[in-house]
Amino acid sequence: MRKWIQFPKSEGSHSKQAHCDLPAGSYEREMGKEGFFGPACHFHHAHPPTGWSAFDGPLQPHAFDLNELAQTGRTPWDAHPLFHNNDTRIRYWQCSQAMDQLVRNADGDELLFVHVGAGELFCDWGHLSYRDGDYIVLPRGTLWRIEPTEPTQLMLVEATQSSYQLPDKGLVGPHAIFDPTALDTPAIDDAFLAQQGEHETRVLVKRRGQLSTLTYPFNPLDAVGWHGDLVACRINWRDIRPLMSHRYHLPPSAHTTFVARNFIVCTFVPRPIESDPGALKVPFYHSNDDFDELILYHRGSFFSRDNIKPGMMTLHPNGFTHGPHPEAFEIGQKAARSETDEVAVMIDTRYPLDIDTGAASVERPDYVHSWKPKT
Incomplete structure (x- = not known):
């Protein structure tokens, strides 16, 4: 448990409450x-803390204007690399055609934010429609692909060797900001069952930044049911x-x-x-x-x-x-x-x-x- 060097003090002209009733002209x-x-x-x-007249140094x-990025290929492994550190890798992917293979990230959970577009996502748990403004959480190891019905642009945020969780909402309770029941999950519906079959399917698996290809004589998205408390989920900003x-x-x-x-x-x-x-x-x-x-x-x-x-x-x-x-x-x-x-x-x-x-x-x-x- 941390013990900060922490005690409230004050000096000079100041407000009683942060972000409110500031001293005149400050x-x-x-x-x-x-x-x-x-x-x-x-x-x-x-004076404004950002009131510099010159700024030199690193x-x-x-x-960055992502609207200027060139088009990418048909899998998320073709996405533009944007930023990274030891905890996350952030990429940007434009996809206008149905993926012709499946992908799996073995390095960490994947968070998809749909900036533009709409379509269908198929994964281990079933079928999920998506639209602009959706967050889709795919646990590490999820097998998935998308079929855009509109040209789609996504920001991909990988939690490298870690997992996504919900924040502690403290005094406001677990139903504030969004109720957990607002999280949608995939369904084993007619669309999911229709894409199953005995056709050769390739899976591109990323592990430690390297790709391996697994080839099956059938579509491995062939679940007939599932149960448990680990599942891909979706929420749209409009539900927040x-x-x-x-x-x-x-x-x-x-x-x-x-x-x-x-x-x-x-x-x-x-x-x-x-x-x-x-x-x-x-x-x-x-x-x-x-x-x-x-x-x-x-x-x-x-x-x-x-x-x-x-x-x-x-x-x-x-x-x-x-x-x-x-x-x-x-x-x-x-x-x-x-x-x-x-x-x-x-x-x-x-x-x-x-x-x-x-x-x-x-x-x-x-x-x-x-x-x-x-x-």
Whole structure:
């Protein structure tokens, strides 16, 4: 059990409550431990913490436009590699044709987020339809394939040598944010039974980053039934009911959807903006001291960012102070919006992410200058 060097103190002009009723003309910055889960200090600055006039060196934020990626092949092993560390590998896959072989990831659980498209997924447990905005959790070792009915683009988030779990929802109880009954599971239905048969089928298995091919004289997705408490599942962002407070801007950790070893996956969905006059209306400035922050912008207008569109990703590395862009901050100060219309997926990783070739090929190198005030 950890024993933090932790005791509440205060100095100078400060607010009584974090993210509320800031001293006039000040800008709040949060410095914390363990992301948003540990002890924290809130500073009140005379100038925006992102108000730099120049920025040199490797500690820079990154923006990537995935809309510019070239098309990929018919299996997820053809996907563009985006980011990785020892705990996760993140890829981006465009698929417009039915997969002509099965795949199995023996390295870790796979989380599919459907950014664009619709279709059918077949796996060990049966058949599941998918659409844009779906999360699909495939436990390590799952045999699966998809048949798009619309061209499909997916972000694939592998929990390397680990498993996806639901977050501890604490005082709000297990039914908050989404009830576990909202998780859909595959069915052994007519569509699943119809795809079975005595036709030769190849399976591409990934283990330690290498592919092996198993060839069967039949389709191994031939289950006639199953029972147990390990199963592939699906939830759509439209089924998520976010925690809200009209008097306090909640930290991103309040929107956690899945947890794995050394990283979490959060979902930002449309919600009312804080209405209390003293409450912050945009995310607070923070130092990102212990986690890398990666965000995929799925749809809508992200209320703390300027010039970011759906299909883009940003990476704010550990140690980089960031927060709302200047125009977004001004809109928040004026309480010009009553609700957000954004949908985004955030992945916070305890250890730094390396940028892979796919992301590097579509980077926007001037992103670090986007916090400069517009003249």
